Amino acid sequence: MYIISSKTDNIIGKNIGKERSVKMGVVTNQTDKFQACIDACTKCAQACYECFNACLNEPDLNARKNCVSILVECAMMCQMSAGMMSMSGQFSKEHCQVCAQICDKCAQECAMFKDDHCQKCAEVCRMCAEECRKWLKCNLWIKKAKNTLLNSHSNNNSMKVI
Numbered sequence: 001m002y003i004i005s006s007k008t009d010n011i012i013g014k015n016i017g018k019e020r021s022v023k024m025g026v027v028t029n030q031t032d033k034f035q036a037c038i039d040a041c042t043k044c045a046q047a048c049y050e051c052f053n054a055c056l057n058e059p060d061l062n063a064r065k066n067c068v069s070i071l072v073e074c075a076m077m078c079q080m081s082a083g084m085m086s087m088s089g090q091f092s093k094e095h096c097q098v099c100a101q102i103c104d105k106c107a108q109e110c111a112m113f114k115d116d117h118c119q120k121c122a123e124v125c126r127m128c129a130e131e132c133r134k135w136l137k138c139n140l141w142i143k144k145a146k147n148t149l150l151n152s153h154s155n156n157n158s159m160k161v162i
Helices: 032-056 061-086 092-111 116-155
Strands: 002-004 020-022
Touching: 032 061, 032 092, 032 116, 061 092, 061 116, 092 116
Parallel strands: none
Antiparallel strands: 002 020
8 A cells, every 4th residue: 555645646655744545556557446446356256265165175065056156156257357457448347247246146155154264255255246336336426527527528618628
């Protein structure tokens, strides 16, 4: 995590003055707007794979058939969504929508089992779904704001849109 000065937008030391803490991409700032969602998807994929592995060692594996199946599907979708957002893919929004749905389903399946690994995985899946929806709402708000700005520009040619 970096501290960005709200006055200069330069990276500076921790907790000085009126700086704000923001998450940033790894090698560029192109994915800053996705970073919290990328992190949530990466964590969820790991949780699902760990839970999958733990479920394989449970004595009631047959009862967990649907859960084990959705764990792999969820992990793969989260990995793909993190990848799409990392490269600012043109279908990132659609991936996040589907990812949230799959995470919800995975959380529902995991929550049916009382062991610790399934309960923790369900919690991480819910958090990931929430983060995906949060990003989608933010993205929708930004799109509406841009459209409003562009519409006001077309009604007032003296305004410069950058």
